[in-house]
Amino acid sequence: MSGRLLPRDRDPVDRTDLPIRITVDGEPLTGIAGQSVAGVLLAAGRTSWRTTRSGAPRGVFCGIGACFDCLLTVNDVPDVRACRRPAADGDEIRTQSREERA
Ligand code: FES
Structure with a gap:
């Protein structure tokens, strides 16, 4: 998974670039329709957004839904990948x- 956003004319996916706005811990971020939550965060320069019990930072590891390292709470639903x-x-x-x- 890349934190870079390809220019629309070079992206092989026929995307619309419809803008979306989300907030992360109250901070507004913009993305484009079709991006994953992780994609919006990475494009904004955030590489970690969770901590383990020991305090170690976690973000995207597998990028395919297998490791659960990227968990966060979306619209009050916890543990969303x-x-x-x-x-x-x-x-x-x-x-x-x-x-x-805990
Ligand atoms: S990065 Fe592994 S489940 Fe999301």
Whole structure:
């Protein structure tokens, strides 16, 4: 998974570039329709958004929904895999850690 956003004319996917806005811990971010939540975060320069019990940072590891390293809370639903969840306009996202779940 890449944190870069290809220019539309060079992207092999016929995308529309319809803009979307989400918030992450209250911070507004913009993306384009069709991006995953992880894609929006990576494109914004965020490489980690969760911490383990030991405090180690986690973000995207597998990028295909297998490792669960990218978990966050989307619209009050916890443990959503950011790499699998398409971002939607108006999504309210919160990062999460093991400590808050204990
Ligand atoms: S990065 Fe592995 S499940 Fe999302």
